[in-house]
Amino acid sequence: MISPMQKFRESEVYKSIFRHKYDDTQRNRALQIVDNVFLHLHPVRIPRHATNVGFTWGMGGITFLLFLILTLTGVILMFYYRPTAQYAYEDMKYLMNDVAFGPFVRNMHRWAAHLMVITVMLHMFRVFLTGSYKPPRQFNWVIGVILLVLTFLLSFTGYLLPWDQLSIWAVTVGTNMARATPLLGHDGPFGLELGMKIDNDIRFVLLGGTQVGPPTLLRFYVGHCIFLPLIASIFMVVHFWRIRKDGGISGPDTTKKTF
Amino acid sequence: MKYFLEIVTKPDNIPIVALLFLVVFYTWFAFKKARKNDSQELPEEAKLDDKIQVWPNLVRVEFLGTLIVFAILAVWSITIDAPLEEPANPTLTPNPSKAPWYFLGLQELLVYFDPWIAGVILPSIIIVGLMAIPYIDINPKGNGYYTFKERKFAILTYYFGFLILWVALIILGTFLRGPGWNFFLPWEYWDPHKVVVLNNVDLSEMIGIPTKNPDNSLNIWATLFGFSFVSGFFGILGAWHYNKFKKTETYKLMGPIRYWTTSLLFWGMAFVVLKIILRLLPPVLGAYPIKYVWVTPWFNI
Numbered sequence: 362m363i364s365p366m367q368k369f370r371e372s373e374v375y376k377s378i379f380r381h382k383y384d385d386t387q388r389n390r391a392l393q394i395v396d397n398v399f400l401h402l403h404p405v406r407i408p409r410h411a412t413n414v415g416f417t418w419g420m421g422g423i424t425f426l427l428f429l430i431l432t433l434t435g436v437i438l439m440f441y442y443r444p445t446a447q448y449a450y451e452d453m454k455y456l457m458n459d460v461a462f463g464p465f466v467r468n469m470h471r472w473a474a475h476l477m478v479i480t481v482m483l484h485m486f487r488v489f490l491t492g493s494y495k496p497p498r499q500f501n502w503v504i505g506v507i508l509l510v511l512t513f514l515l516s517f518t519g520y521l522l523p524w525d526q527l528s529i530w531a532v533t534v535g536t537n538m539a540r541a542t543p544l545l546g547h548d549g550p551f552g553l554e555l556g557m558k559i560d561n562d563i564r565f566v567l568l569g570g571t572q573v574g575p576p577t578l579l580r581f582y583v584g585h586c587i588f589l590p591l592i593a594s595i596f597m598v599v600h601f602w603r604i605r606k607d608g609g610i611s612g613p614d615t616t617k618k619t620f
Numbered sequence: 621m622k623y624f625l626e627i628v629t630k631p632d633n634i635p636i637v638a639l640l641f642l643v644v645f646y647t648w649f650a651f652k653k654a655r656k657n658d659s660q661e662l663p664e665e666a667k668l669d670d671k672i673q674v675w676p677n678l679v680r681v682e683f684l685g686t687l688i689v690f691a692i693l694a695v696w697s698i699t700i701d702a703p704l705e706e707p708a709n710p711t712l713t714p715n716p717s718k719a720p721w722y723f724l725g726l727q728e729l730l731v732y733f734d735p736w737i738a739g740v741i742l743p744s745i746i747i748v749g750l751m752a753i754p755y756i757d758i759n760p761k762g763n764g765y766y767t768f769k770e771r772k773f774a775i776l777t778y779y780f781g782f783l784i785l786w787v788a789l790i791i792l793g794t795f796l797r798g799p800g801w802n803f804f805l806p807w808e809y810w811d812p813h814k815v816v817v818l819n820n821v822d823l824s825e826m827i828g829i830p831t832k833n834p835d836n837s838l839n840i841w842a843t844l845f846g847f848s849f850v851s852g853f854f855g856i857l858g859a860w861h862y863n864k865f866k867k868t869e870t871y872k873l874m875g876p877i878r879y880w881t882t883s884l885l886f887w888g889m890a891f892v893v894l895k896i897i898l899r900l901l902p903p904v905l906g907a908y909p910i911k912y913v914w915v916t917p918w919f920n921i
Binding site: 387390391393394400403404405406407408409410411412413414415416418419422423426427430446450453454457464465467468469470471472473475476478479482483486487489490491492493494495496498499500502503506509510513516517520523524525526527528529530531533534535537538539540541542543546548549550551554572573574611612613614615 | 632634635638639642643646649650653654662663664665666668669670671672673674675676677678679681682685686689693694696697698700701702703704705706707708709710712713714717718719720721722723726727734735736738739740741747750751753754755757759760761762763764765766767771774775778782918919
């Protein structure tokens with residue numbers, strides 16, 4: 362007597378979806394990784410110390426997970442938010458008071474963003490302390506530094522979007538630094554000599570005006586939701602790919618007998 | 621204490637409190653692992669180098685990590701609301717105005733440097749300096765395992781830069797800076813009318829060279845003094861270490877470009893510390909705090 366489940370497992374539909382059996386064999390375990398588009402980011406086998414959380418702290422993986430959570434919650438928030446000075450704050454109030462699960466989604470986006478800044482810094486700390494930037498992984502460290510900067514920029518541009526007192530003044534303080542850029546800022550060394558004024562220097566380009574205003578909101582919104590995530594994704598792809606190409610997670614070179 | 625507790629428990633500042641504990645924990649944790657590795661012939665990681673299958677060994681760990689992160693985020697998001705203050709009002713400046721928490725270390729540096737250094741030059745040097753690390757650190761040891769003994773200079777420098785100049789300054793800037801960016805101890809009342817004597821002097825004035833002439837034009841001797849101070853700082857310390865170091869095997873392996881990049885980055889970091897000390901220490905000794913060490917018509921350092 363064949364059970365319906367068994368029958369289903371042998372059907373054409375099942376076999377077209379699941380390419381291999383699930384018996385606990387080495388072959389099936391390997392196929393589980395290479396036959397899955399998401400899991401095949403991993404190699405099939407890794408050294409045992411790479412699964413030790415005490416070694417990796419899991420911070421790189423958590424950072425990527427947080428990026429995915431932020432993408433998902435961010436897209437949901439975009440349904441309720443209009444990046445204009447007229448509506449932005451009202452939309453926030455609406456989200457926080459009238460949208461089902463609105464506060465939950467927004468809180469998760471906010472706290473995951475803060476957490477991501479922390480996990481990126483801790484990931485970098487761990488990579489430094491285990492000397493994992495050493496050959497052949499030098500260039501992947503450089504990409505990591507770029508991703509760190511992108512994380513700060515993503516968080517900073519997102520900070521403006523609620524359009525409340527906290528956000529515009531934090532962004533005002535932050536972007537005020539740009540006016541002091543040497544050569545390119547009107548308050549910076551040699552800026553005046555190069556003809557920099559408040560309405561043509563680098564800060565003006567950044568803000569779309571002489572102070573944080575509606576054009577800044579739109580600029581930061583597009584940067585936050587499209588430009589920066591896209592750039593960050595590209596660098597992340599390279600970052601992950603290079604981990605594989607540089608020989609997987611770092612570890613002591615056991616071919617040498619001396620340390 | 622009320623103001624301190626208020627600022628520490630602000631929803632947006634919870635990450636800093638978390639960061640403080642996480643950084644202290646991980647520093648201790650990594651150091652413990654390093655000491656253990658240093659005391660034995662093979663590092664622990666080398667003993668665990670047999671290959672195991674990713675499914676299920678690694679995927680299981682990732683899955684558990686995902687669950688834990690979701691649990692933390694869910695509880696955090698249910699219990700604490702993200703801040704939403706009054707609507708944006710460009711005519712009403714809050715006091716103090718603070719950047720997002722991860723930039724407060726840099727904002728704190730504004731006390732000691734002009735904005736073009738604290739806000740533009742230093743962040744750029746930090747980014748470029750971090751990117752340069754793999755190319756200037758040619759010590760082949762300590763690749764892929766925790767150690768302290770084999771990379772003392774590299775690890776101590778990173779500890780100092782990350783723990784003191786980044787994390788500690790963030791904490792100072794967030795929790796101990798009140799209205800007017802004045803310094804307040806945790807139990808002090810955040811008095812917006814706190815009177816602070818602005819008695820900063822330039823370093824040249826400290827030794828009797830006035831920065832300004834009586835007609836308020838810049839005193840050329842003060843500028844020259846400042847130039848010789850800054851170039852002397854980098855020149856003398858750089859030359860001193862170079863003389864000590866040039867005969868070593870490490871220098872030969874590094875070559876001049878790697879060596880001088882490292883030297884410049886290291887003494888640059890020391891210069892930041894020097895300016896912080898020059899501002900904070902003199903009042904303790906009964907002297908005037910130092911504002912600038914070098915004044916020119918175009919920029920001041």
